[in-house]
Amino acid sequence: MRVVHGAIGVLGELLVTLGVVLLLFVGWQLWWTDVVSDADAAQVVATIEQQLDEPGSDFIQPGKAKLGDAYAIVRIPRFGARYARPLYQGTTRDVLQRGIGHYVGTAMPGEIGNFAMAGHRTTYGKPFNGVAELHDGDVVLVETKDSYFVYRVTGHQIVPPTQVSVLLPVPDQPGAEPTAATLTMTSCHPEYSARERFIVHATLDATYPRAGGVPPEVLEVKS
Amino acid sequence: MYALLWRVLPGPKLAKVLALVVLAAVVVAVLFTWVFPAIAPLMPFNDNTVGQG
Secondary structure (H helix, E strand, C coil), X not given: CHHHHHHHHHHHHHHHHHHHHHHHHHHHHHHHHXXXXXXXXXXXXXXXXXXXXXXXXXXXXXXXXXXXXXXXXXXXXXHCCCCCEEEEECCCHHHHCCCEEECCCCCCCCCCEEEEEECCCCCCCCCCCCHHHCCCCCEEEEECCCEEEEEEEXXXXXXXXXXXXXXXXXXXXXXXXXXXXEEEEEEEECCCCCCEEEEEEEEEEEEEEHHHCCCHHHHCCCC | CHHHHHHHCCCCXXXXXXXXXXXXXXXXXXXXXXXXXXXXXHCCCCCCCCCCC
């Protein structure tokens, strides 16, 4: 009898321990990954800004970026005046845990063709948490060594994870020759799921030299 | 299990409690640093790219 009691006691303690570990995992995934990634992203953005402001800066040109290099800052006024995330070359898991990733092989910022990027909608700093709140005409600002590229949102769609045609030079039109510089953002949908993808499309509206800054009206959010 | 742990820890009650707090902190640190990051990619809610597969 005492042995059985002891075994049940140990089993109970193991189950309670397992429950606590599972709760810790949820806390880690939903909270701690944001803490770590936000701090990392803020530091990377600050470093990039500092390097860009140096006279005669040799900060990396977008076309020279290798996998995992941060080469631009993405600002989305709709997500808040202080919203700034590093843009990395590549969309590997490691890259996306640190910020926004640029799909290798798609156009570079400002180029004719489709500049495509991916970001987490939940967890790991959730840079694309607000994608569903983006309105048509909202600004996505990409700051590189020499330029500010102002893209404006033109629409969104929800697609299966396998629909790679959203990344084509002219999204969803295989074989078409691009004549415009477009931007495509991919994130997961619904939130906390990976069943589908939330896709935002935008078009290049203006380009400004970095030295002169952007006109303040670009950063205004229309309600 | 935990009763045994309590018994093998040396010292007065306060020392045992402190030792347990430190132990728990070490366990959480190991989970956060190595175990959870290794498990997370297996979870079904962390994908945001489009691709074949």
